[in-house]
């Protein structure tokens with residue numbers, strides 16, 4: 001099973017503000033997030049789950065939380081104790097899951113980058129007010145350990161770009 005990590009950040013590694021995204025909804029980034037994740041399980045921290053506008057169609061939501069009772073009773077919502085437990089639930093199952101996407105937040109991304117096959121980052125070409133950042137050391141580690149870094153998309157107005165890091169063990 002392949003593990004992907006997908007998120008968007010500003011130039012300083014900021015990913016969140018006030019329980020939501022630091023920027024106004026970015027249509028193209030949402031569209032590519034949907035394309036990538038559709039039909040595949042998404043693993044996320046509980047605050048990221050709370051930040052979603054609802055259950056995203058066509059994808060299982062595996063939510064990491066110490067309080068499973070806080071999650072809605074829904075056929076597309078599952079819970080895990082931590083990232084390892086979330087991944088185990090897919091690798092120890094029927095074995096027909098080809099790929100999972102880890103979608104945030106901070107701690108889950110920082111842990112998952114170290115074991116991922118692919119890390120896909122949208123960088124917003126501006127600095128926003130943020131209160132959640134990815135540790136810059138993790139981003140440096142990512143650049144140093146990727147076997148291939150591929151720019152897959154750049155905004156027409158240079159307002160964002162999307163980079164994929166393919167990792168050594170992929």
Ligand SMILES: NC(=O)c1ccc[n+]([C@@H]2O[C@H](COP(=O)([O-])OP(=O)(O)OC[C@H]3O[C@@H](n4cnc5c(N)ncnc54)[C@H](OP(=O)(O)O)[C@@H]3O)[C@@H](O)[C@H]2O)c1
Pocket residue numbers: 006007008009014015016017018019020021044045046047048049051064065066067081082083103104105106107108132
């Ligand atoms: N820009 C992006 O691409 C992006 C992506 C995702 C999220 N975000 C933003 O980031 C913010 C949320 O991220 P966040 O980092 O604050 O929170 P988060 O990781 O989404 O959620 C934190 C919660 O998840 C649980 N958790 C996470 N990792 C765990 C671990 N390893 N072991 C045990 N429990 C764990 C705990 O839940 P309990 O307290 O329930 O135990 C913890 O309080 C929001 O502003 C959101 O909009 C941005």
